[in-house]
Amino acid sequence: MVGAAPELVIFDCDGVLVDSEPISVAVLIDAIAAAGVQMDEETAYERFLGTSLSSTCTVLETDYGLKFARNQLERMRAALYNRFRSELRPMPGIAEALAAIGQAVCVASSSQLERIRLSLEITGLSGYFDANIFSATMVARGKPAPDLFLLASRKMNVSPERCLVIEDSPAGIEAAKSAGMRVFAFVGGGHAKRPEHLRRVSHVQPDLIFDKMAALPALLAARDSDAREMPWNS
Numbered sequence: 001m002v003g004a005a006p007e008l009v010i011f012d013c014d015g016v017l018v019d020s021e022p023i024s025v026a027v028l029i030d031a032i033a034a035a036g037v038q039m040d041e042e043t044a045y046e047r048f049l050g051t052s053l054s055s056t057c058t059v060l061e062t063d064y065g066l067k068f069a070r071n072q073l074e075r076m077r078a079a080l081y082n083r084f085r086s087e088l089r090p091m092p093g094i095a096e097a098l099a100a101i102g103q104a105v106c107v108a109s110s111s112q113l114e115r116i117r118l119s120l121e122i123t124g125l126s127g128y129f130d131a132n133i134f135s136a137t138m139v140a141r142g143k144p145a146p147d148l149f150l151l152a153s154r155k156m157n158v159s160p161e162r163c164l165v166i167e168d169s170p171a172g173i174e175a176a177k178s179a180g181m182r183v184f185a186f187v188g189g190g191h192a193k194r195p196e197h198l199r200r201v202s203h204v205q206p207d208l209i210f211d212k213m214a215a216l217p218a219l220l221a222a223r224d225s226d227a228r229e230m231p232w233n234s
Contacts, residue, residue: 005220006103006164006182010152012050013109015168018119019091021049021191023083028056031076037066042196049191050169052110052142081118090123091189093213098128100217106132108152108165110142110172132156144171146179153179164220168192173204184219185209 015021025044032039037060047063048056053073060066068076098105106129109116113135120126120133134155139147153160165176165183168191176183185206187198192211201209210219 007162008104008106008153008156008158008164009101009220010106010108010149010163010165010176010181012165012167012169012172013107013111013116013119015049015189015191016166016186017091017094017107017125018123019089019190020084020119021045021168021189023087024080025049025191027076027080027083030079031068031072032060032064032066035066035068035072037064039064042194045191045194045197046200049197050110050143050167050171052136053112054136055110055142077115081115084118084122088119088122090125091186091213093216095125095128097213097216098125101220103220104132104156104158105129106134106152106156108134108148110136110148112137143169144174144178146175149176149179149181153181166216167206168201170200170204173201173206177204177206182207184216186213187211188213 011017014024025041028048029039029041029044047059057068107116113133116133116135120129134148134152136142136148139151141147149165150160153163160180163181165181166186167173167176167183168186168189173183173185183206185201187201187209188211191197208219
């Protein structure tokens with residue numbers, strides 16, 4: 001870490017706290033196919049990982065001529081929540097890491113508030129965050145704009161330079177950097193081992209890349225020189 005340890009650790013939710021991205025992408029691809037557009041998994045990850053539903057719908061309409069009606073979005077949301085209730089799991093090691101972290105923590109996610117809360121409740125992580133949950137629906141611009149992380153910083157009363165973001169997506173990493181925050185890229189999720197994903201994450205140059213949540217407390221306490229000697233924690 002550069003200088004002293006951070007005062008606030010800001011966690012993305014999907015792909016960081018919960019291993020939800022494979023489920024979410026599968027549901028999105030099914031919904032797109034039902035609307036008459038075929039999209040492979042790699043394209044879906046590249047175009048939509050880490051983005052809000054609003055941003056996803058804008059891309060689908062602009063680039064694919066596909067506009068979801070309200071009832072279609074509701075069906076997609078219902079299908080996603082049903083799969084979450086039966087399949088969603090916390091990221092391995094995250095509960096132990098949260099229990100060991102001495103800093104204040106919060107969530108800043110591109111998902112809707114309802115979905116974030118449901119994800120945390122299903123996986124037993126709600127108690128670590130209480131009301132400190134921030135959604136892209138609370139700001140004008142979602143990731144990769146810095147608005148959401150700056151909102152979290154302001155609400156938590158910690159200056160951006162004293163914040164550290166844990167992200168899994170290139171869009172989220174870019175947003176954290178634009179907000180003037182340090183950022184660790186987590187690549188231990190079910191979606192993150194794909195070579196193209198790892199290449200894209202490396203390309204946006206997070207401060208550190210790691211793949212085991214159990215290592216996070218030690219990484220937060222490490223000096224900058226130590227951390228940069230450990231680009232992977234395998």
